[in-house]
């Protein structure tokens with residue numbers, strides 16, 4: 203059994219890691235942290251884990267972390283970078299669910315995240331954990347930067363078009379909506395039910411830190427600079443991301459066969475039949491990304507619809523997909539279950 207640690211196990215992505223790892227036959231979660239609940243039983247705080255997890259929360263400074271084979275950081279941005287160098291030296295593999303190692307250019311990272319990077323020398327060696335693009339690199343990685351939730355939905359939705367070399371890269375648009383759990387579990391007035399329920403709004407319209415993350419990946423695929431308008435919105439649902447993606451081609455692409463061919467071997471990307479409209483509830487609780495393509499009026503406009511569960515394929519599920527690759531398990535271990543309806 204591989205020994206797994208989770209730093210930040212009282213947050214939404216941390217507790218989702220615990221739920222999913224409870225279904226994994228090859229790992230045991232041996233170390234979980236919470237600064238505010240050290241010494242408390244995990245299943246006393248999260249009764250859904252009764253019978254699945256008998257750990258106590260430890261403090262993140264506990265040396266036992268270095269005894270793990272792999273540690274997940276499910277912590278706010280800027281936490282992992284302070285502990286990762288030491289863990290790597292101790293031979294521990296690390297997956298950061300936050301953004302500390304996602305952006306290769308340290309100046310870009312510091313500008314968007316508003317802090318000084320603690321270990322910029324690791325940015326080049328960290329592997330961006332989108333298995334549908336970097337599977338082989340993830341297999342050999344000691345440090346994986348798990349992608350952001352919006353970047354996962356947008357990048358998987360646009361990838362076949364960018365790889366085709368046939369779409370307008372000057373005017374890509376990603377109109378995205380996220381459920382409220384995307385903002386994490388810490389209290390925030392804007393995210394309480396009576397503020398966010400029965401309402402709908404855009405946010406971070408003049409700039410969101412996921413824009414440079416998506417562009418970094420798309421630029422690498424395109425081999426040139428793409429121009430992406432990225433506009434996030436807060437949806438009054440708990441889980442789910444819906445991305446509506448726009449571009450144009452010269453009408454030569456057969457969208458259905460392009461996407462089906464690109465993702466034919468991918469277990470976590472489902473290309474829906476032509477004309478479909480994927481729903482966030484179809485992926486709720488699962489690691490699946492569902493995608494459908496449209497060409498309104500058979501013209502040059504292309505609209506791609508992409509949905510994920512932000513906590514699963516957008517965070518904990520994708521992190522476990524990466525863990526499976528890094529530790530030599532079947533990539534789908536603990537992730538084979540379907541979504542929940544309703």
Ligand SMILES: NC(=O)C1=CN([C@@H]2O[C@H](COP(=O)(O)OP(=O)(O)OC[C@H]3O[C@@H](n4cnc5c(N)ncnc54)[C@H](OP(=O)(O)O)[C@@H]3O)[C@@H](O)[C@H]2O)C=CC1
Nearest residue numbers: 210211212213214215236237238276277300384386387517
């Ligand atoms: N929610 C989502 O859908 C997604 C989240 N992410 C990213 O994943 C990370 C975790 O997100 P989420 O679970 O939503 O966050 P939460 O705010 O829900 O949880 C954060 C966790 O980190 C712990 N923590 C906070 N500060 C520190 C610290 N300085 N040192 C150690 N532990 C700390 C908290 O526990 P305690 O205070 O008790 O120690 C808590 O368990 C974030 O970086 C987020 O941006 C990525 C994709 C999607």
Ligand SMILES: CC(=O)N[C@@H](CCC(=O)OP(=O)(O)O)C(=O)O
Nearest residue numbers: 300301350351380381382384385
């Ligand atoms: C609804 C909502 O607030 N969503 C979050 C995205 C969470 C996430 O994935 O962001 P990281 O890059 O920090 O991992 C946001 O827009 O900030």
